[in-house]
Amino acid sequence: MKHELTELEGCVLGMIGTTGPCTPYAIRRGFRESPSQYWSASAGAIYPLIVRLQRRRLIRLKRKTGDGREGKLYALTPAGESALRRWLGPPCPATAIGVPPDPLRNRVAFFAMLKSAERAAFLKDAIDGVARHLEEVQSYTQCQERQGQSDEYLVSLGAKLMLEARLAWLREMAHRLGVRTD
Amino acid sequence: MKHELTELEGCVLGMIGTTGPCTPYAIRRGFRESPSQYWSASAGAIYPLIVRLQRRRLIRLKRKTGDGREGKLYALTPAGESALRRWLGPPCPATAIGVPPDPLRNRVAFFAMLKSAERAAFLKDAIDGVARHLEEVQSYTQCQERQGQSDEYLVSLGAKLMLEARLAWLREMAHRLGVRTD
DNA sequence: ATGGCCATGTAAGATGTTACATGATTTA
DNA sequence: TAAATCATGTAACATCTTACATGGCCAT
Numbered sequence: 497m498k499h500e501l502t503e504l505e506g507c508v509l510g511m512i513g514t515t516g517p518c519t520p521y522a523i524r525r526g527f528r529e530s531p532s533q534y535w536s537a538s539a540g541a542i543y544p545l546i547v548r549l550q551r552r553r554l555i556r557l558k559r560k561t562g563d564g565r566e567g568k569l570y571a572l573t574p575a576g577e578s579a580l581r582r583w584l585g586p587p588c589p590a591t592a593i594g595v596p597p598d599p600l601r602n603r604v605a606f607f608a609m610l611k612s613a614e615r616a617a618f619l620k621d622a623i624d625g626v627a628r629h630l631e632e633v634q635s636y637t638q639c640q641e642r643q644g645q646s647d648e649y650l651v652s653l654g655a656k657l658m659l660e661a662r663l664a665w666l667r668e669m670a671h672r673l674g675v676r677t678d
Numbered sequence: 679m680k681h682e683l684t685e686l687e688g689c690v691l692g693m694i695g696t697t698g699p700c701t702p703y704a705i706r707r708g709f710r711e712s713p714s715q716y717w718s719a720s721a722g723a724i725y726p727l728i729v730r731l732q733r734r735r736l737i738r739l740k741r742k743t744g745d746g747r748e749g750k751l752y753a754l755t756p757a758g759e760s761a762l763r764r765w766l767g768p769p770c771p772a773t774a775i776g777v778p779p780d781p782l783r784n785r786v787a788f789f790a791m792l793k794s795a796e797r798a799a800f801l802k803d804a805i806d807g808v809a810r811h812l813e814e815v816q817s818y819t820q821c822q823e824r825q826g827q828s829d830e831y832l833v834s835l836g837a838k839l840m841l842e843a844r845l846a847w848l849r850e851m852a853h854r855l856g857v858r859t860d
Numbered sequence: 861a862t863g864g865c866c867a868t869g870t871a872a873g874a875t876g877t878t879a880c881a882t883g884a885t886t887t888a
Numbered sequence: 889t890a891a892a893t894c895a896t897g898t899a900a901c902a903t904c905t906t907a908c909a910t911g912g913c914c915a916t
Contacts, residue, residue, distance in 0.1 A: 510788035
């Protein structure tokens with residue numbers, strides 16, 4: 497195989513693989529409704545990507561939805577399924593193992609530019625935002641847990657643990673600066 | 679201001695701001711030597727970026743290194759410093775608050791594609807890789823700690839906590855699957 | 861019959877990647 | 889003197905973004 501899959505391509509193959517044949521629009525909806533919001537899942541990203549995967553024979557057009565709206569249902573080919581399995585690993589690529597990028601960490605790296613009061617304001621704002629977001633993710637996670645322990649539950653559990661670790665980190669920094677965290 | 683700064687642009691401004699006037703090459707070295715490895719910091723990324731920042735009057739050419747190798751030293755303009763401060767926040771943008779993207783989480787989302795033994799192999803591999811990487815980051819963090827509590831220490835502390843949370847998450851999943859984690 | 865959702869796509873642009881090209885200086 | 893490092897840059901390409909364009913179905 498010449499091409500490795502990008503993260504987005506892997507996720508799209510994964511969605512087709514786990515939910516069965518689906519339209520590009522359904523894939524977009526999947527991204528839009530996911531709590532992650534990392535990808536915009538715009539038409540300009542998805543449709544060309546579908547064309548790419550089709551040209552590489554990893555997916556194929558199975559049939560139209562047939563309801564006059566001409567939805568195109570794509571399914572994995574055998575090659576697509578094995579490409580998906582290779583992407584899923586093992587082995588995990590080094591980029592998957594390494595610390596994920598974090599915009600907050602990027603900003604803390606340049607704390608030296610800020611005065612003590614500005615740092616305190618930054619930490620207060622960040623702690624507030626992360627705590628708020630954590631609450632949402634926690635209730636989402638509990639929701640998933642009640643619906644049985646699906647993969648989605650494991651995913652949001654991972655997200656929850658990330659946010660908790662980030663919050664602990666921010667609070668630790670605030671503590672060192674003597675900032676009240678309420 | 680018309681343009682927001684990208685993460686990479688923010689980091690470059692931050693590096694120039696904290697270390698003083700420096701060459702694009704020194705900035706590349708900074709990225710190359712950082713343990714994060716998220717950006718390639720290739721010439722093709724940095725030099726055009728420097729041109730962009732210069733055109734927006736956020737940095738300016740201060741002088742040449744004058745050692746025959748014609749290194750160009752760039753410094754922040756006042757506009758550049760205030761752009762950097764705005765980028766640093768507060769307020770933190772929503773993209774900085776949200777859960778950072780994680781390739782491992784992306785893969786776990788499609789666990790349904792794998793058989794139980796394959797999941798176990800995935801988790802073993804991932805736990806092994808993350809644990810190994812964590813050790814490196816831990817020793818790096820201790821190194822930073824001994825050198826006094828710089829911003830770099832706080833950054834690697836954040837990275838360490840992220841990795842610990844990820845590892846705990848992977849182990850939790852392994853536990854549920856009855857995988858031995860040694 | 862109007863507005864909202866389903867459904868497909870294209871166009872222009874920003875930002876990043878790898879790989880290449882060039883030349884000076886330091887170090888083994 | 890040969891190799892590594894310092895130092896600048898370009899070219900071709902991939903991938904993603906926003907914004908636009910088009911049209912059918914369905915509920916109020």
